[in-house]
Amino acid sequence: MNILRRSWNQAQWVSLVAGSIVLLSLSLSLINANWLFLTAFVGLNLLQSAFTKWCPLIVVLQKLGVRE
Numbered sequence: 026m027n028i029l030r031r032s033w034n035q036a037q038w039v040s041l042v043a044g045s046i047v048l049l050s051l052s053l054s055l056i057n058a059n060w061l062f063l064t065a066f067v068g069l070n071l072l073q074s075a076f077t078k079w080c081p082l083i084v085v086l087q088k089l090g091v092r093e
Contacts, residue, residue, distance in 0.1 A: 035086045035093055042082060043067050 033041075046067050053060035074080040 033091070035083055035091050038086050038091055039080060039082050043071055 047064050050060045050063040050067070054064070070080065
């Protein structure tokens with residue numbers, strides 16, 4: 026894990042996590058449509074972070090030692 030923290034920056038991690046959650050929740054929505062709320066939540070979070078320049082995942086990544 027230490028190798029990944031050095032080679033990837035925070036923006037790359039945010040894209041990876043957000044994209045993974047969206048794809049997972051879209052897949053799960055085939056079983057239960059309520060999973061689409063998770064997709065909407067991730068989309069809204071990405072939208073608000075574009076305007077406020079703050080993302081909750083960045084706080085977690087900083088605590089994990091991921092570079093900017």
